Amino acid sequence: MDEKLIELLLGGVGETFYMVIVSTLSAYILGIPLGVLVYVTGEGGIRQNRPVNVILSLIINIVRSVPFLILLVAILPFTRFVVGTTIGSTASIVPLVVAAAPFVARMVESSLKEVDLGVIEAAKAMGSTDWQIISKVLLPEAGPSLLLGMTIAFATILGYSAMAGFVGGGGLGAIAVNYGYYRYQTKVMMITVALLVIIVQIFQEGGIKLVNRIDRRMKN
C-alpha cells in the first residue's frame, strides 16, 4: 500500500469523524428538546397537549419516512443557504442533521418513557416545577439510556454520511464511491468498509462500557 493511499484514507477518517461527530451533536441539540416536548405533551405527560403532540409526531414521522438519499438531494437549496455550498464534508452535515434530529427525538422520547412514573409523581409531590422535573429528574434518570441511544444514533449517522459520499459529500464514503466504485479499486473499497466497521465497533462498545459505568441502577 503506497503512502498516497494511506494519506487519503487518514484524511477520509478525519473528515468522517468531523462530519459524524458534529452531526450527532447537532442532531442531539435539536433532538433532545423535540423528544422532551413530544414526551411531556404525550398521554399522561406533565404538560399533556394533544394538538402539539400530534403535530410534532407527524413532522417527525414525515421526515423519518423520506429515504435519506432523497432528502439529501431535496434539501440541496437549503444546504446551500446554510453553508454556502453543496459539496464537501461541511455541506453533508446539514442533511445529516435534518435526517437525524427526528430520529434522535424518537430515541430520546423512548428513553424518557423508561423513567419510572412513580419517580415523576414523587418529584411533583415535592413541589417541583415542570422545568425542574425535566432538567433534574427526567433527563438525569434517563441518562444512561440516552447515552446508549447516542451510540446507536452515531452508527446510523455514520452510515448516512457514507451515503452522502455519492452526492459530493466527504469522508470515507466519498473515497469508497470515488475510488472503489467509479475506478474499480476493490482494495480501496474493502479498506474503507473495514474502517467504517472498526469505527462503529469502537463507538458502540465504548458507549456500552461507559453506560455500564455511569448507570447507578446496577449494583456494583
Place this chain on the structure above:
Amino acid sequence: MIKLVNVTKIFDTKEGSVTAADHVNLEIKDGEIFGIIGFSGAGKSTLVRCLNLLEKPSEGEVWFDDLNLTKASDKELREARRSIGMIFQQFNLLSQRNVIDNICYPLEIAGVDKKTAKEKARKLLEIVELSDRERAYPAQLSGGQKQRVAIARSLATDPKVLLCDEATSALDPLTTRNILALLKEINEKLGVTIVVITHEMRVVEQICDRVAVMSDGVVKECGTVSEIFQNPRSETARKLVLPERGDSVRTPTRDFIRIVFDGQSSYEPVLAQLILHTGLELNILGAGTEDIGGAAYGQLLIGKPDDEAQVEQIRSFLESKGVSAEVVSVSEGGSNG
C-alpha cells in the same frame, strides 16, 4: 389541618366512568396519625393523591390549613406541597442519585444552597439511622433502607404533614414494624401529622390514632382505632377486622367470642387467668396476636359456651382486665369469608 369537603374523583375510562372517591368528607387533625384503610380498589390511593392535588378532584374542596388547594395557583400549590411530604409503596427514589443527593433534591428545588442542604440531609440521615450509607445508590439498598431514605427525603423541607401511600406494603413484617416505629417517632418528636394509607389492619393498629374505612370510593365509617377495632359497624370494617378465610385465623363455623387485644400488656397471661378464674374449659378456635413493644395487639377467637351465664362470666372477667370482647353468632356475622 387537612379538610376534605365533598371530594369526588371520577375517572373517565374507555369502559365508562369510574368513581374512585365519592363525596368524601374528612378532617385530619394537627398532630395525629390518621389511617385510611380499605381493600385494593377502594379508592384510598386516589383519595390520598387528592390531599396534595396529585389528582385534581372532579368536585369538592381540599383545605390545607387556611388554603383551599383546589383553588390555589400553581405556585401556591407547589409551596403547599413542600409542607406536605409523601412516601410511596415503591419508594420512588431517584435511581441515578446517591442517598444524600436524593435527600437534597427537595431542598435543591426549593433554592437552598448546597452546603446547608447537605448539613440538613446529614441530620435527617441520623434520624433514619442511615448515616453510614450516605454515598450508596438506591440499587444498593434493601427495601427498608430505601423507605428510610424516602422518609428522610420527605422530611427535608420540614413538612407539617406526611402522606404514606402503602408505605410498608412492599416490606417484610419485621421491616414494616421498624418503619412504622420510625413514623411514630417522627410524629411524636417532630410533631408531624401523618396520614397512612393501607390495606393491613395491623398497620392501623400499630400506629394510628383514628381511622377511616373506605370501600367503593366511600368512607364507610371513621373513628378512633379502638372504636373501629372493637365495634366495627360497616361490613368492610368487619371484614378488615375479622379474620378472613385463608388468613392465619379463620372465621369459625359456629358461634364464638372475639377477644380483642388493643395494646394491653403482653406480659399479662389474660387467657390463662380467664380459664383459672372461671374454671371453664375454653376452646381456642383461632388467634392472631402480635407483641409490639410489650403491648399485645390482635384477636383471639374462643368457642362460645352454650350457657349464657358462662358467657357473662367470661365477659365480666375480660372487662375487669380492660380487654374487650364480643359475641359473634355465625348466622348473623356470616358475611365474613
